[in-house]
Amino acid sequence: AQSVTQxxxxxxxxxxxxxxxxxxxxxxxxxxxxxxxxxxxxxxQLLLKYTSAATLVKGINGFEAEFKKSETSFHLTKxxxxxxxxxxxxxxxxxxxxxxxxxxxxxxxLQVTL
Amino acid sequence: EPEVTQTPSHQVTQMGxxxxxxxxxxxxHLYFYWYRQILxxxxxxxxxxxxxxxxxxxxxxxxxxxxERPDGSNFTLKIRSTKLEDSAMYFCASSEAGRGxxxxxxxGQGTRLTVV
Numbered sequence: 001a002q003s004v005t006q007x008x009x010x011x012x013x014x015x016x017x018x019x020x021x022x023x024x025x026x027x028x029x030x031x032x033x034x035x036x037x038x039x040x041x042x043x044x045q046l047l048l049k050y051t052s053a054a055t056l057v058k059g060i061n062g063f064e065a066e067f068k069k070s071e072t073s074f075h076l077t078k079x080x081x082x083x084x085x086x087x088x089x090x091x092x093x094x095x096x097x098x099x100x101x102x103x104x105x106x107x108x109x110l111q112v113t114l
Numbered sequence: 115e116p117e118v119t120q121t122p123s124h125q126v127t128q129m130g131x132x133x134x135x136x137x138x139x140x141x142x143h144l145y146f147y148w149y150r151q152i153l154x155x156x157x158x159x160x161x162x163x164x165x166x167x168x169x170x171x172x173x174x175x176x177x178x179x180x181x182e183r184p185d186g187s188n189f190t191l192k193i194r195s196t197k198l199e200d201s202a203m204y205f206c207a208s209s210e211a212g213r214g215x216x217x218x219x220x221x222g223q224g225t226r227l228t229v230v
Binding site: 032034036042043044045046049051090094100101102103104105106107 | 118147149159162170172205207217218219220221222223224
């Protein structure tokens with residue numbers, strides 16, 4: 001079965017400092033992995049995706065993630081946090097098969113302070 | 115930019131009543147999904163839909179739930195007799211493909227359902 005584990009339920013950083021949101025996956029196959037962001041009272045927005053092409057994936061708003069098979073990780077990073085980055089972030093794995101479901105991690109709430 | 119739209123944004127209903135949540139997927143997408151997020155919990159898969167039939171459903175998606183694509187644009191989720199535990203944010207999503215590239219799902223803003 002495919003699953004993801006987000007290691008931190010809450011991360012707090014100062015504006016201008018790097019962001020690291022951790023995610024580990026479990027998959028029998030080469031997975032498709034995604035990061036989604038949910039701002040307060042908003043829907044789920046796709047940040048970036050990994051689908052077995054380049055292992056370093058660049059997304060929107062300066063975020064990127066690196067797929068590391070040896071560590072079964074797909075951590076989300078950003079060099080410099082902005083106040084507008086404060087939100088809930090979800091690591092997501094797509095199951096194999098057609099019209100396959102997504103399994104979400106439990107989410108990491110990112111707080112950005114001045 | 116194309117987006118998935120959901121209506122209503124909020125729905126309050128009495129226990130035992132039927133509700134229909136509506137979604138308009140992105141126009142060239144062929145795969146449709148419903149997910150829900152109970153307050154404080156993770157987002158959970160309910161059902162996927164392709165070619166006018168259910169492709170996959172979770173154990174949550176019991177006989178009280180049904181989905182329909184009544185016309186070329188709408189995708190609906192019906193809950194026949196709502197229970198208190200159905201209170202959640204319901205997200206509709208669509209994707210262009212179901213396999214290979216372009217499988218990423220685009221989500222709507224959600225419908226917050228409150229059962230009282």
